[in-house]
Amino acid sequence: MLKTLAAIMAACLSGGALGGSSGGASWPADTLPWRGLPGGEGIQVADVAGSLTAGGPYQAFVHFPAGWNNPPHTHGSDLPTVVLAGVFYAEAGGKRTLYPAGSYYLLPAEWPHASGCLPGADCLLFQFQRDRFDLKPLR
Template identity: 35%
Template sequence: MKYSFCKNLSFSLLSMSLLLPYSALAINTSLIVNLPAEKLNWKVTPEGAAFAALEGDRFKGPYMAMVKLPAGITSPMHVKSANMYGMVISGTFSHIAKDAKLSSEIQLPAGSYYMIPANLPHISKCISKVECVSFLYQDGKFDFITELKQ
């Protein structure tokens, strides 16, 4: 009897351990978000930049978004009050800090990563002949402060 109980218990535990990953997988698949590029909801700013929200509200707190900059555009010197992390999808960007030498400017083609620390005065550019598209994550709300304290 003891052998039968252990055998049944072992079989039950083995069955449950084999089914657990599949049941968890079935539950988690409902959490997948698929958003084809043609379904992005682009909002164009008066300056010509466009944002497509992916997660969060960029005016209220941390967010993820796609951003497009027109070919050849150069931003004014500005800061953001939160850290910004980006991955270039297409085009070529550059970002340069206020006091950096122009010779230190680095071209960031598709596949490149950048991080711009909060409160660092900088200029951002789309230096390619085609629009620049980037995935962005910012750990606080979006702002674009051009009136810098000297």
């Protein structure tokens, strides 16, 4: 499983996932540029290509505090994600699916769902999009 995750991460960081350049990238864990996500109440982001908040394609590590819950929302484009630590969840139609560390999921564009990090351990995700990130709350 770790080899699979390593292959996914290598493909993403190579720029191939975004159609980017063939130049390399290197971000040892202790050099990741962590910052708070505006309005994210404890969510931390480390962009490694592009910017999650600036619009356009991006690749980023996202850290959610244990017990964090996102109310129902959608995203304007597909959101592929690898769970690196903790147990993340997505919930739609009354069904909750758990994604423990080592999991991959793809949230389709405009799919109404809630999501979050289960209590007990913080969640670390790797996310990338060819388009920009957005989160549109549902009423």
